[in-house]
Every structure is written in structure tokens, then in C-alpha cells.
Amino acid sequence: MSNVFMAVKKWFCMGLLTLASALGVVSLTIAQDNASDPYQQIEQVTVELLETIAKHKDAYPENEKAYFNSLEGLLLGRIDFAFIARNVMGNYYKQATPEQRARFAATFRSGLVETYGRGLIGYENQEIVLVNVGQVAEGQRRLTVKQEIRSAETVYPLEYSMARKKTGQWMVVNVVINGINLGKTFRNQFVQSAQRAGGDLEQVINGWSSKSL
Template identity: 35%
Template sequence: MYQYTKKLSLLLFTLLAFSLPIYPESSSVFVEKVHDQIVEAIKSNIESYTENPKAFIKAISDPLEPLVDFKRISRYVMGKHFSKASNDQKKRFHDAFKKSLLDTYSKTLAEFKDEKIIVSHETQKSKEGKREKVFLEIVTDTKNYPAIYYMYLNGQGEWMLYNIVIDGVNLSLTFRKQFNSLMKTEKDIDGVIKKWVATI
């Protein structure tokens, strides 16, 4: 289960590496606009990964953190257990979950080769206009993966990512199933957090 989730995470962060916007006027247009800038940033920082992995992770994490709604995703992953968790447990899981994703992200960038992202200009908007689905295709040497970004506008008018579906697999739901599976074996939230940290 962990290896499968790790593979999906690598695909997730390949998407993030290439195309996520910070303040898009139009989500799909902005994705294309920043594509070359993100690729250049990867090339500029890739050497530091071997010499100083922590510095590389920080260089990539700084622009990524305000973009991804880690708090919302981690709350969804905890599901029904969120309301039962103490504030300390919620914070510790949020921190562990966030670190696991950022570490996976940095490793994905370090392994970056010739993947490409094709962004569709057609987005699916919600009725109120505050949510959008952006449709993409990840092109690799072995397979093409259709993907969907789920984004919403926060109170400051900034697009935030809260879920991705890759090749029909819902990543947030996959992480939730992983959390529930760990709850069955570890029996409590503290045990799950400890196990999650061990996978980082």
C-alpha cells in the first residue's frame, strides 16, 4: 500500500513541479505561463540536492507552501478521526503529513528527466465560480497519465490546490484510506502519526 501511495505521490509532485500557479487570473492560462519558470527553477537548484538536500527542500518548499492547502488536505485524510483528535494530535499529523509530501516532492524534482505536462484550456467551473477543475496530461517515457487539479479561491482571491486525481486515482482519498488502514493496526492516532513520520 505504501509503495503504491509513494508512486502516486511522485506523479502528484511531478505535476506540481511543472505547472502549479500562485495567483492565477485564469487557472489554465496561468499554468502555461509559469511552466517555463518552474522548469528553470528546477534546473537552477538541482545541484544543491546532492550537496545539501535540506537547502534544496527549502528552496522548493517556500513557493509551494502558500499554494497547497495542506491543512485542508490533512483534515480530509484524518476523516472521522479529526473530530476525536486533540489539537496537539491535529497539529502533529498536519506537520508530519506536510513534511512527507514536501520530502517526496523534492525527491521527485531530483529525479526529474523529460516529463511533460499538457494543460487543457478548457476548465470546469463551479456555479459560484470559486472552484475549478483543470484538466492536464502527464507525458512520460512509458505512459501518459490524465490528471485533474481541484482548486478553489480562498478569501484573498488566490487559487489553492486541495486535491488531484491522476489516471482515475483520487490522491486525497488514497491518503485517507492509508490513514484508516494505519488506525486499524496502530489502534490510536498517536500510533498513526508515529508510523507516518517513520515513512518520511
């Protein structure tokens, strides 16, 4: 694994940790089901994440499978895993069979949830500031929620790219941490893996796991 990708993984986990830590003070009253508001949607997910972490933290890692299952159930309607997985496959998506596409989407989702979960389980308190709260225009389909992750040593920018589905639900479709675009990074990794495998998508999909992320 390259040094660049190791840095991405570090920043990815740090972003998740600080997001959960900093937004954990939001009110449960505010953070009810506000799927039509992307800012409140993130607040709601964060509150539920903290509850999930608190429930599983003491017994971790013995309860790792149950913990990951809880996280996946929580995130399925909030992160558009299928959209992200399709983008990660890039031009190889057209070459893949429907079965391969579905299998990679499921494998990618599981791997991302495991990376997400391992990062969150040991989070520490840090400060994060939402820097662009605004009104969502009628008919608006895309926006970026921007934050700053502040520690004693430095400040990292964190951006969530969000898309509104036909149902009105806002979902996360990409994350940029400290200038590193995770969607593009994962896509580059997929392309490199496919090239090493001589275009054998079965080999790429079978070799993709949380250890790849």
C-alpha cells in the same frame, strides 16, 4: 506498503516530474502573480519550481534540507496542506486534540514536500497537454484543471482539484493521477494506520513521515 500505494507513489512523482518539464516553457511574463486565475497560478508555480530545482540539483543530496525548505516556502501559499491534512484524518479529525491536528498537518506537509522534492529533482522531459483551459466564472469556487501526461509508451490523465479561498487565491486541494485519487488514498492509509494502532492517534502521527508517502 501495498502494491497499490507503491503505484500511487510512482504515478504521483511522475505527474510532478512531467508537469514541471512540460510547463517549463511558459513565459515569465505570463506567469506573474495571477493568483485569481487557477491556470496561470499553476504556470507561475511551475516556473518557480524549475528555478528551485536548477539551483539545488547539482549539490543534491548534500543540500537536501535546504532544497526541501525552499520547496516548502514556495508551495505553502499554493497547496492547501491544512485542508488536505484534515481530509486525510477523516473522522479521526474530530477525535484529535487541537495540538494533534496541528502537529499532523505539519507532519503531513513536511512528508508531502519531501516526496514531491525527491520526485522533482531528477525530472526528465516529457510532454503534457492542458486539455480544459477555460474562463473562470465570477463567484466560481471550485474547478478541476485537467491535463494529459504523454510519454512514448502511454498517456496518463492528471487532474488538479482547486478551490478559491475568501481572499480570491486559488489553491490545490487534491490531485488525481491516472484515476488514483491521492486524497482518498492518503485517507485510507491514515485509517488503516489508526486501526492497526487501536485508535492511538499519537502513534499514527509519530509514525507518519515522507516514507509513508
